[in-house]
Amino acid sequence: MRFAAVLNQEGGTLRTIDLSAFTDRMRQTLEAAGHSIDIDIVAGKDIVATLDRIASKHSVDIVLAGGGDGTISAAAARLMGRKKALAILPAGTMNLFARGLGIPQTLDAAVKSLADGEVIAVDMATANNKPFVHQFSIGMHARMVQLRQTMEFGSRLGKMRASVKAAWAAINNPSTM
Known part of the structure; x- marks a missing residue:
């Protein structure tokens, strides 16, 4: 398969590692x-444009998105309705969607599972015409958030x-309709 990876260098995990060494290991494992x-x-500000560019390439079978739930949701939205698979590299802070799918939480183990894994279907939904894969809240x-x-x-x-500080602020200054 032909992978194209988009890694969010500002993702919670990726900003704390030697990215060059990791991408070398990722390349070796997949090859x-x-x-x-x-x-x-x-x-992070360039994620959507890069995902759009890669999603439109005919030479790509699988888009590998590395980042948090926001990066993963953006990637899934760009691939919705296309004949490409999304590979998830849990490289954010919480990685809730990846956890829910049982993807290993360490980067190297996740890459190994992607190299040997299978494509499965997952549900997507939209709210106000915006696709999402993990959660939607109002x-x-x-x-x-x-x-x-x-x-x-x-x-x-x-x-x-x-999150605690934000919850306190939201409780003490609720939105009005």
């Missing part, structure tokens, strides 16, 4: 299993702290 791979390492939770995204955090624990 040893008979696959080919092209790898793009991009900033109300206070959506406001809390919106507030948390404006905060700085560098780890899973930091994200949890930011």
Whole structure:
């Protein structure tokens, strides 16, 4: 199979490792299993444009998205209705969708499972014409997530702290309709 990887260098896990060494190991693992791979390492702001470019390539069978749930949802949205598979590299902070699918949470183990794995179908839904794969929320939770995204955090624990601060802010200053 022909893989094209888009790695979000700002993903929770990817920003803490030697990306060059990891991509070398990823390439070796996939090529040893008979696959080919092209790898793009991009900033979060460039994810959507890069995914759009790669999703339109006829030479790609599988788009490998590396990042958190936001990156994975963006990739799934770009592939919806296309004849390409999405491979998920859980490289964010929480990786909830990947966990739900049983994808190993360490990068090298995840790559090995992708090299030897099989393609399965998963459900997608849309809300306001925006596709999503993991969850959709409205109300206070959506406001809390919106507030948390404006905060700085560098780890899973930091994200949890930011979530508590955002929840407190959402409770004390609820949105009005």
